[in-house]
Amino acid sequence: MSAYWRERTVLITGASSGIGRALAVELGRLGARVGLLARRAEALKATAAAVQSAGGVALAMPGDVTLLADVQRAVGQMEAAWGGVDVLVANAGVARPRDPFDPEAVAALMAVNFQGAVNAVGAVLPGMQRRRRGHLVAISSLASVRGFPQGPAYSASKAALSTYFEALRVRLRQYGIAVTTVHPGFVDTEMTQGAGWLPLIVSAERAAVIIRKGIERGKPTVTFPLPAVLAMGLVRRMPAGLFDRVVGRVPPRED
Numbered sequence: 659m660s661a662y663w664r665e666r667t668v669l670i671t672g673a674s675s676g677i678g679r680a681l682a683v684e685l686g687r688l689g690a691r692v693g694l695l696a697r698r699a700e701a702l703k704a705t706a707a708a709v710q711s712a713g714g715v716a717l718a719m720p721g722d723v724t725l726l727a728d729v730q731r732a733v734g735q736m737e738a739a740w741g742g743v744d745v746l747v748a749n750a751g752v753a754r755p756r757d758p759f760d761p762e763a764v765a766a767l768m769a770v771n772f773q774g775a776v777n778a779v780g781a782v783l784p785g786m787q788r789r790r791r792g793h794l795v796a797i798s799s800l801a802s803v804r805g806f807p808q809g810p811a812y813s814a815s816k817a818a819l820s821t822y823f824e825a826l827r828v829r830l831r832q833y834g835i836a837v838t839t840v841h842p843g844f845v846d847t848e849m850t851q852g853a854g855w856l857p858l859i860v861s862a863e864r865a866a867v868i869i870r871k872g873i874e875r876g877k878p879t880v881t882f883p884l885p886a887v888l889a890m891g892l893v894r895r896m897p898a899g900l901f902d903r904v905v906g907r908v909p910p911r912e913d
């Protein structure tokens with residue numbers, strides 16, 4: 659598998675921190691050419707430098723996934739530099755604002771977590787269909803399995819993302835395009851900072867290795883860590899009354 663990433667071109671959205679940054683460095687270490695997209699230009703430059711010191715090649719492309727033109731411009735840059743995008747990792751995501759009763763806050767969150775991924779797919783797909791190969795990867799969440807009251811809009815955005823990518827997996831098979839949906843449990847990143855104790859949390863670097871191996875193996879879904887997977891399997895099957903009592907014990911966090 660070590661040759662898998664050599665010269666492969668990968669667009670990672672949300673590459674300025676956390677899982678996106680760790681994955682960029684991990685793939686760079688294995689020889690990938692990585693296109694990095696996020697809004698914070700300075701942080702993106704730092705990721706590019708880290709990819710290069712790990713042995714990879716990186717292109718920092720500041721942009722906002724909610725703006726289709728930004729994502730299309732980034733894909734155009736990768737096509738000009740490297741001939742196309744082999745793998746898309748739609749990773750950009752936000753957990754805030756959390757107010758589930760403010761329509762604008764919910765729309766803003768959906769615009770990044772769901773529409774942002776849709777924009778990225780729309781930008782890379784024509785090239786992948788032309789070349790009849792490619793791999794679309796979505797970083798969803800275990801939060802997609804039920805409607806968690808701690809983050810109603812976040813849960814809904816990740817459920818939409820997982821459902822969309824599952825359907826794409828079947829639709830795009832005929833074009834030779836693979837689709838992988840990733841469901842991480844808690845990962846130690848800016849998103850989880852200040853959240854207090856979180857069960858079974860893993861480092862961004864560990865998450866990156868698990869995601870990288872899942873992509874290499876062409877898995878339809880990648881879910882981790884294992885104990886959280888088992889717990890979520892139970893939560894998924896809980897009847898509504900029991901689910902309400904169990905998850906209702908954890909107070910919602912709002913800002």
Ligand SMILES: NC(=O)c1ccc[n+]([C@@H]2O[C@H](COP(=O)([O-])OP(=O)(O)OC[C@H]3O[C@@H](n4cnc5c(N)ncnc54)[C@H](OP(=O)(O)O)[C@@H]3O)[C@@H](O)[C@H]2O)c1
Nearest residue numbers: 672674675676677696697698722723750751844845847849
């Ligand atoms: N941490 C966890 O426990 C956990 C668990 C399950 C799933 N996830 C998912 O993993 C993904 C990565 O999150 P993380 O934990 O690594 O958190 P993070 O460190 O906060 O990273 C989020 C990334 O998304 C980017 N982003 C946010 N809004 C964007 C926009 N409009 N356009 C472009 N980029 C944008 C951020 O960059 P800029 O601010 O520079 O734009 C940043 O690079 C997210 O989809 C998250 O939902 C995280």
